[in-house]
Amino acid sequence: EVQLVESGGDLVKPGGSLRISCAASGFTLRNVWMSWVRQAPGKGLEWVGRIKTKTDGETADYAAPVKGRFTISRNDSNNTLHLQMNSLKTEDTALYYCTTVGLQFWPSIDFWGHGTLVTVSS
């Protein structure tokens, strides 16, 4: 069974930094592209970014609102995905979901974790 478990969400002051993580199980992480999607309270879904497999170059792409501030990385040996968030803004407050990309249905976002809450407030 595919499982994605996010952790590390917290209350952070504007301008601060936070790293959240996603523990993957039930599949071989190194073979799968991964992404982060966020959802502000009471709002819709917003794609944050995506990282390719090491085989495909391990490059990452980001949505415009977070480009230059957020960094996605992966540790395939530990089956973990990370999202480093710097220069946080109040508008980054959201539930952050870890997802697979094309694990079963290429190239859709197919499996989701339950999310970790990041709150940016003074």
Next chain:
Amino acid sequence: IVMTQSPGTLSVSPGERASLSCRASQSVSTNLAWYQQKPGQAPRLLIYGASARATGIPARFSGSGSGTEFTLTISGLQSEDFAVYYCQQYNNWPMYTFGQGTKLEIK
């Protein structure tokens, strides 16, 4: 690419059929997915490739369309189907764009 869903809220009685619309600002071919999200839960993939059902999705869910116009149809609505539905394009990748969602509520 901007994805626009309509209506914002749809009220339908159990057992009836619901049709949800999604429009893209430019062609996305059939690179479109639909997701269902219930309160307090993560989204779930329903449809990919505009019309293919994901694993375990009941046959009452069907997707259609291509280019810029798409429809998610739910036939014989059941109580567990009342939720928020999002469309998403992945034609213009790596940028994935979601619609703003349609809330399907019990009439």
